[in-house]
Amino acid sequence: MVKIPNIVPITDLRQDATAIVKRVAKLREPLIITQRGRAAAVMVSIEEYEHSQHELELLRLLAQGEKEIEAGKGYDLDVVLSEADKLLRDLQR
Numbered sequence: 053m054v055k056i057p058n059i060v061p062i063t064d065l066r067q068d069a070t071a072i073v074k075r076v077a078k079l080r081e082p083l084i085i086t087q088r089g090r091a092a093a094v095m096v097s098i099e100e101y102e103h104s105q106h107e108l109e110l111l112r113l114l115a116q117g118e119k120e121i122e123a124g125k126g127y128d129l130d131v132v133l134s135e136a137d138k139l140l141r142d143l144q145r
Contacts, residue, residue, distance in 0.1 A: 058083045106143045
């Protein structure tokens with residue numbers, strides 16, 4: 053089943069920002085803010101933002117690793133696994 057995103061007009065955000073910020077933090081889901089009927093911004097909780105930044109960093113490292121492998125470069129497997137474990141522990145916090 054497709055989930056309907058949370059959508060709030062910017063005028064509602066202006067009128068009751070505190071309640072909307074609390075709602076985003078509680079639901080831990082993105083909130084789409086519209087302006088003149090069109091999506092203008094997305095609001096997420098700080099936890100979700102940090103989580104997505106960690107995921108992006110992991111993807112960046114994986115892409116960098118693929119490029120290095122293609123170029124014939126490499127790293128010791130134990131070092132790579134140790135760094136991956138550290139990143140995964142950080143994600144779980």
